Amino acid sequence: MPGIFISFEGPDGAGKTTALNKLMPLLQERTNKEIVLSREPGGSPISEKIRKIILDIHDQEMDDRTEALLYAAARRQHLIDVILPTLNEGKVMLSDRFVDSSIAYQGGGRQIGTKEVGEINDFAIDGHLPDLTIYFDVTPEVGLARIKKDHEGAMDRLEKEAIDFHNRVYDSYMDIVKANPDRIKAINAQQAPDQVVQDALTVIVNRFPNIFNKGE
Ligand SMILES: Nc1ncnc2c1ncn2[C@@H]1O[C@H](COP(=O)(O)OP(=O)(O)OP(=O)(O)O)[C@@H](O)[C@H]1O
Numbered sequence: 001m002p003g004i005f006i007s008f009e010g011p012d013g014a015g016k017t018t019a020l021n022k023l024m025p026l027l028q029e030r031t032n033k034e035i036v037l038s039r040e041p042g043g044s045p046i047s048e049k050i051r052k053i054i055l056d057i058h059d060q061e062m063d064d065r066t067e068a069l070l071y072a073a074a075r076r077q078h079l080i081d082v083i084l085p086t087l088n089e090g091k092v093m094l095s096d097r098f099v100d101s102s103i104a105y106q107g108g109g110r111q112i113g114t115k116e117v118g119e120i121n122d123f124a125i126d127g128h129l130p131d132l133t134i135y136f137d138v139t140p141e142v143g144l145a146r147i148k149k150d151h152e153g154a155m156d157r158l159e160k161e162a163i164d165f166h167n168r169v170y171d172s173y174m175d176i177v178k179a180n181p182d183r184i185k186a187i188n189a190q191q192a193p194d195q196v197v198q199d200a201l202t203v204i205v206n207r208f209p210n211i212f213n214k215g216e
């Protein structure tokens with residue numbers, strides 16, 4: 001496909017959304033290609049409706065496999081509505097979370113199993129993996145403390161899970177990063193926000209020097 005697909009991953013409170021908002025204009029000034037920023041779960045009208053159901057704090061009785069299937073369904077629709085059209089038009093697609101989130105949160109955190117969650121997601125993504133994934137490395141303690149400090153009253157159903165759940169998510173991410181050294185690059189997300197943005201920018205520009213080459 002003519003475009004490039006970059007996903008951003010990390011535990012809750014890793015700082016992806018904050019960094020992406022600053023990264024977008026820095027990347028845009030280095031390329032003539034249009035850059036599209038989206039997120040999961042969500043990113044398209046149907047997927048945003050599914051997001052509301054998944055993250056609703058009142059949905060306490062949601063079964064773990066139902067949750068995994070809903071994330072995969074939201075992903076499929078996002079892929080069809082946004083990601084594939086963007087890539088087919090030769091643009092740069094940035095997604096705040098993609099399939100690795102399901103492997104880490106549902107496979108590891110919920111203990112459904114990485115193989116099982118991988119299989120339902122293989123059906124959803126049909127081979128469309130990101131060209132590059134940037135992993136924001138932050139411990140669950142630091143990430144959750146950031147969220148509690150700034151948005152405690154607005155925490156969603158997943159963020160409100162026990163620390164054991166978040167520790168399993170973190171461990172699972174570590175395994176995913178180790179298993180995919182070519183696709184996934186980890187950056188230290190416990191640094192100051194501007195340094196995190198600089199590190200992400202360096203990884204992207206080094207990986208795609210022919211695309212982000214304006215102003216050199
Ligand atoms: N490098 C940083 N150092 C300290 N605080 C940060 C940093 N980056 C972001 N924050 C703060 O941490 C909180 C979470 O940041 P943000 O929403 O960007 O994370 P996220 O990775 O998108 O989280 P989630 O996936 O849980 O939504 C925000 O209050 C933000 O201001």
Ligand SMILES: Cc1cn([C@H]2C[C@H](O)[C@@H](COP(=O)(O)O)O2)c(=O)[nH]c1=O
Nearest residue numbers: 012040041071097101102105106158159
């Ligand atoms: C894509 C995806 C996400 N999650 C979790 C991770 C977060 O706790 C929420 C999403 O909220 P964010 O503020 O937009 O990061 O959902 C998950 O468990 N599985 C997934 O596939």
